[in-house]
Amino acid sequence: xxxxxxxxxxxxxxxxxxxxxxxxxxxxxxxxxxxxxxxxxxxxxxxxxxxxxxxxxxxxxxxxxxxxxxxxxxxxxxxxxxxxxxxxxxxxxxxxxxxxxxxxxxxxxxxxxxxxxxxxxxxxxxxxxxxxxxxxxxxxxxxxxxxxxxxxxxxxxxxxxxxxxxxxxxxxxxxxxxxxxxxxxxxxxxxxxxxxxxxxxxxxxxxxxxxxxxxxxxxxxxxxxxxxxxxxxxxxxxxxxxxxxxxxxxxxxxxxxxxxxxxxxxxxxxxxxxxxxxxxxxxxxxxxxxxxxxxxxxxxxxxxxxxxxxxxxxxxxxxxxxxxxxxxxxxxxxxxxxxxxxxxxxxxxxxxxxxxxxxxxxxxxxxxxxxxxxxxxxxxxxxxxxxxxxxxxxxxxxxxxxxxxxxxxxxxxxxxxxxxxxxxxxxxxxxxxxxxxxxxxxxxxxxxxxxxxxxxxxxxxxxxxxxxxxxxxxxxxxxxxxxxxxxxxxxxxxxxxxxxxxxxxxxxxxxxxxxxxxxxxxxxxxxxxxxxxxxxxxxxxxxxxxxxxxxxxxxxxxxxxxxxxxxxxxxxxxxxxxxxxxxxxxxxxxxxxxxxxxxxxxxxxxxxxxxxxxxxxxxxxxxxxxxxxxxxxxxxxxxxxxxxxxxxxxxxxxxxxxxxxxxxxxxxxxxxxxxxxxxxxxxxxxxxxxxxxxxx
Amino acid sequence: xxxxxxxxxxxxxxxxxxxxxxxxxxxxxxxxxxxxxxxxxxxxxxxxxxxxxxxxxxxxxxxxxxxxxxxxxxxxxxxxxxxxxxxxxxxxxxxxxxxxxxxxxxxxxxxxxxxxxxxxxxxxxxxxxxxxxxxxxxxxxxxxxxxxxxxxxxxxxxxxxxxxxxxxxxxxxxxxxxxxxxxxxxxxxxxxxxxxxxxxxxxxxxxxxxxxxxxxxxxxxxxxxxxxxxxxxxxxxxxxxxx
Numbered sequence: 050x051x052x053x054x055x056x057x058x059x060x061x062x063x064x065x066x067x068x069x070x071x072x073x074x075x076x077x078x079x080x081x082x083x084x085x086x087x088x089x090x091x092x093x094x095x096x097x098x099x100x101x102x103x104x105x106x107x108x109x110x111x112x113x114x115x116x117x118x119x120x121x122x123x124x125x126x127x128x129x130x131x132x133x134x135x136x137x138x139x140x141x142x143x144x145x146x147x148x149x150x151x152x153x154x155x156x157x158x159x160x161x162x163x164x165x166x167x168x169x170x171x172x173x174x175x176x177x178x179x180x181x182x183x184x185x186x187x188x189x190x191x192x193x194x195x196x197x198x199x200x201x202x203x204x205x206x207x208x209x210x211x212x213x214x215x216x217x218x219x220x221x222x223x224x225x226x227x228x229x230x231x232x233x234x235x236x237x238x239x240x241x242x243x244x245x246x247x248x249x250x251x252x253x254x255x256x257x258x259x260x261x262x263x264x265x266x267x268x269x270x271x272x273x274x275x276x277x278x279x280x281x282x283x284x285x286x287x288x289x290x291x292x293x294x295x296x297x298x299x300x301x302x303x304x305x306x307x308x309x310x311x312x313x314x315x316x317x318x319x320x321x322x323x324x325x326x327x328x329x330x331x332x333x334x335x336x337x338x339x340x341x342x343x344x345x346x347x348x349x350x351x352x353x354x355x356x357x358x359x360x361x362x363x364x365x366x367x368x369x370x371x372x373x374x375x376x377x378x379x380x381x382x383x384x385x386x387x388x389x390x391x392x393x394x395x396x397x398x399x400x401x402x403x404x405x406x407x408x409x410x411x412x413x414x415x416x417x418x419x420x421x422x423x424x425x426x427x428x429x430x431x432x433x434x435x436x437x438x439x440x441x442x443x444x445x446x447x448x449x450x451x452x453x454x455x456x457x458x459x460x461x462x463x464x465x466x467x468x469x470x471x472x473x474x475x476x477x478x479x480x481x482x483x484x485x486x487x488x489x490x491x492x493x494x495x496x497x498x499x500x501x502x503x504x505x506x507x508x509x510x511x512x513x514x515x516x517x518x519x520x521x522x523x524x525x526x527x528x529x530x531x532x533x534x535x536x537x538x539x540x541x542x543x544x545x546x547x548x549x550x551x552x553x554x555x556x557x558x559x560x561x562x563x564x565x566x567x568x569x570x571x572x573x574x575x576x577x578x579x580x581x582x583x584x585x586x587x588x589x590x591x592x593x594x595x596x597x598x599x600x601x602x603x604x605x606x607x608x609x610x611x612x613x614x615x616x617x618x619x620x621x622x623x624x625x626x627x628x629x630x631x632x633x634x635x636x637x638x639x640x641x642x643x644x645x646x647x648x649x650x651x652x653x654x655x656x657x658x659x660x661x662x663x664x665x666x667x668x669x670x671x672x673x674x675x676x677x678x679x680x681x682x683x684x685x686x687x688x689x690x691x692x693x694x695x696x697x698x699x700x701x702x703x704x705x706x707x708x709x710x711x712x713x714x715x716x717x718x719x720x721x722x723x724x725x726x727x728x729x730x731x732x733x734x735x736x737x738x739x740x741x742x743x744x745x
Numbered sequence: 746x747x748x749x750x751x752x753x754x755x756x757x758x759x760x761x762x763x764x765x766x767x768x769x770x771x772x773x774x775x776x777x778x779x780x781x782x783x784x785x786x787x788x789x790x791x792x793x794x795x796x797x798x799x800x801x802x803x804x805x806x807x808x809x810x811x812x813x814x815x816x817x818x819x820x821x822x823x824x825x826x827x828x829x830x831x832x833x834x835x836x837x838x839x840x841x842x843x844x845x846x847x848x849x850x851x852x853x854x855x856x857x858x859x860x861x862x863x864x865x866x867x868x869x870x871x872x873x874x875x876x877x878x879x880x881x882x883x884x885x886x887x888x889x890x891x892x893x894x895x896x897x898x899x900x901x902x903x904x905x906x907x908x909x910x911x912x913x914x915x916x917x918x919x920x921x922x923x924x925x926x927x928x929x930x931x932x933x934x935x936x937x938x939x940x941x942x943x944x945x946x947x948x949x950x951x952x953x954x955x956x957x958x959x960x961x962x963x964x965x966x967x968x969x970x971x972x973x974x975x976x977x978x979x980x981x982x983x984x985x986x987x988x
Contacts, residue, residue, distance in 0.1 A: 203813065204813070658862070658866075661866055661869060662865070662866065662868075662869030662870075662873050663869075663873070665869050665870050665873050665874035665876075666869070666873040666874055668874065669873075669874040669875050669876070674846045675849050675870070675874065675876070676814075676818075676849070676850065677814040677817075677818075677849065677850035677851065677852060678849070678850070678851045678852065678866065678870070679814060679851075679852040679853075680851075680852065680853050680854065680858060680862070680863075680866060681854045682854060682856075682858065688814070
């Protein structure tokens with residue numbers, strides 16, 4: 050049976066690491082009666098929170114892969130994706146945001162807006178996702194939800210408005226005041242499952258009234274109807290709710306809720322808020338590119354009878370076989386339906402269709418627009434679009450960053466080698482930022498990803514899930530080479546001694562390219578190079594640029610222009626022109642003043658102010674540039690740009706320097722030129738490596 | 746000898762006029778203050794002074810008590826964009842990314858941050874992080890809250906580390922803001938610590954610069970500079986002298 054789309058919500062739970070979102074999700078599942086007992090993250094009971102289905106996540110106390118689950122609340126069907134908080138896994142966050150209609154942004158009532166919150170906020174912006182905020186951990190020492198609201202306004206530039214205020218704080222946290230109903234809420238029973246509604250405590254009436262004024266001011270900015278009602282002095286609850294709902298969905302307002310997931314306070318009102326203020330799938334506009342219509346974008350309709358368009362956003366190798374998580378954007382999905390994968394053109398038949406709970410599932414026969422379900426036994430990659438056989442549409446591609454770090458891995462024995470291959474095949478399908486290839490020279494398997502921890506986790510998963518034991522080398526930064534000035538070439542490739550000869554001459558130039566990796570341009574006039582050999586030149590350039598002469602990394606930011614040349618009626622061939630192109634590049638490359646580029650990371654370090662000086666020093670020792678430092682009383686944040694090559698082992702250094710009180714996050718920012726002394730060192734290392742290889 | 750475009754830009758900068766009128770520049774160990782009511786353009790002037798130093802390849806620390814970091818970054822981008830609009834200057838600013846690496850923004854919350862703490866962090870930046878700044882911009886310090894003792898601490902610090910410090914001072918009192926010799930009434934208690942004091946005043950439709958104190962000498966004079974209202978750059982005031 051399909052659910053009425055107005056009673057459907059697809060939400061993500063996004064947050065800074067350690068702000069307690071897994072605990073929150075756990076409570077949500079409990080109150081929605083999906084689980085019957087609450088387990089804690091890093092739980093003493095040895096079971097672990099239900100959403101962390103992977104052993105590894107249990108052990109590390111962090112959530113890596115997003116498990117999706119479906120719950121029922123107040124007659125609504127809510128699909129929840131528990132998104133990972135660590136920057137190394139942001140591809141998972143980005144993918145969930147693409148698939149979801151709205152989100153809960155969880156913040157810590159002590160830490161407030163932290164670097165990761167800013168990253169998540171940027172992602173929410175990129176995908177136009179409306180959200181509500183939940184200020185968690187009100188029971189912690191130093192909790193201050195008012196400060197957090199101010200930070201959402203100041204640091205994120207969001208129009209944040211309190212929907213509740215706390216009754217007591219820290220260990221004295223008793224309950225919440227609902228500023229719409231103007232009632233006090235208390236959470237009774239061993240697991241806070243019984244809500245007791247009372248009058249607002251006398252001492253808080255004034256504060257509550259004042260905060261409600263603020264709420265009415267903010268909400269009535271976006272609703273004339275409410276504005277009038279407020280002026281007449283009779284705003285109804287229903288009117289306030291509908292005004293807040295509209296403004297939230299239009300992303301003009303961020304309603305702020307609060308509580309303590311750990312102490313079982315404030316979760317049920319948050320669930321009510323999901324239903325009251327977040328959009329159903331039909332209230333969000335989704336677009337797909339029509340591959341037959343010259344790339345025109347079509348707005349999809351949430352009509353269950355329309356032709357199906359769905360996106361496979363996650364693959365998982367579960368205990369029951371291969372699962373493909375899929376979000377339906379248009380039309381319906383029924384058992385037995387035939388669909389086409391618009392990337393591969395492959396047809397699939399919908400077999401088993403299930404709705405997912407963290408580790409369990411329920412079989413269904415059909416699902417409607419907006420729903421998130423899982424399919425069994427479908428061969429595809431994440432990001433593939435499935436549509437009705439008469440359509441050829443692709444959901445706009447999810448932004449995938451290039452990997453910045455690589456690691457050589459070697460299986461310990463033959464058995465491990467087979468299992469490793471299987472694991473790598475799976476991981477690369479699941480995660481587009483994780484890549485693998487075999488280096489033709491060293492014959493080693495290389496894995497590539499977004500950071501040290503990212504690769505660590507996959508090496509661990511190989512061991513645990515696939516029993517593939519591997520040895521790892523030193524992490525290697527993905528350098529690039531680029532020319533810095535235009536250079537002309539004129540190269541003749543000639544081999545006319547015995548047998549069939551080879552002859553090709555290419556004339557042209559290489560230019561630095563400000564944007565993009567490589568461009569090829571043909572300016573040959575009058576058939577000086579026959580048309581069939583032009584692609585050969587392009588092919589030759591591409592091949593030779595895969596390994597730059599300087600340090601053996603790809604050459605990027607270059608435009609190859611062929612303007613003239615010569616051929617021989619008999620001896621010219623595809624291969625001759627390819628070879629000439631490669632020769633031309635090798636001959637003039639050094640004249641184009643090549644430079645080495647390295648990935649530069651955006652690094653944010655947060656911690657107590659007393660360590661700010663130490664942090665400055667660690668950044669400067671690592672060839673970093675400090676962009677800014679912000680000191681807010683006891684708390685400080687340093688934003689910097691640091692080359693990835695210098696960041697290995699930084700977490701250990703930072704931990705020992707600050708007694709574990711500071712933490713940092715990093716993400717890829719740009720490719721930057723390496724300074725001359727580093728370039729020299731890298732070139733020497735490369736030469737050394739080549740010498741050794743030639744001696745073997 | 747021919748000058749490069751950048752050298753030309755530095756040489757022709759209206760800031761040379763400013764330096765000339767304050768005996769060749771603020772100088773190490775000195776405190777300069779730009780005083781005016783809120784919203785007259787102090788921040789713009791400070792950012793222009795900083796941008797001029799950056800163009801000369803010098804390091805600048807921008808201390809802010811108020812604005813968000815991203816707002817300050819935008820200020821600099823805008824100022825450099827305006828400078829680049831002048832003929833031939835685009836090429837000179839190709840190295841903008843490189844120049845901007847010589848600027849650090851340090852943001853403090855005024856409430857609860859003591860001057861000692863600010864100076865400690867500044868020293869850490871200059872000494873521990875080896876950031877060789879000569880000029881420090883201090884925008885948004887509340888003089889009424891900080892008091893002359895705090896400014897004296899800044900001055901000691903400037904002397905010890907060989908820095909020049911440019912402050913903005915927001916005047917909030919009732920009219921008249923200035924006494925007969927052009928001294929802002931609110932800053933009288935600070936005059937002993939301030940080396941150079943410049944007031945910015947609306948004069949008809951534009952803002953002009955009035956030198957109040959120059960390295961200890963009370964020497965009121967019109968500096969023949971104005972703040973261009975469209976570019977928000979300091980510019981030469983080409984009016985024929987009033988009256």
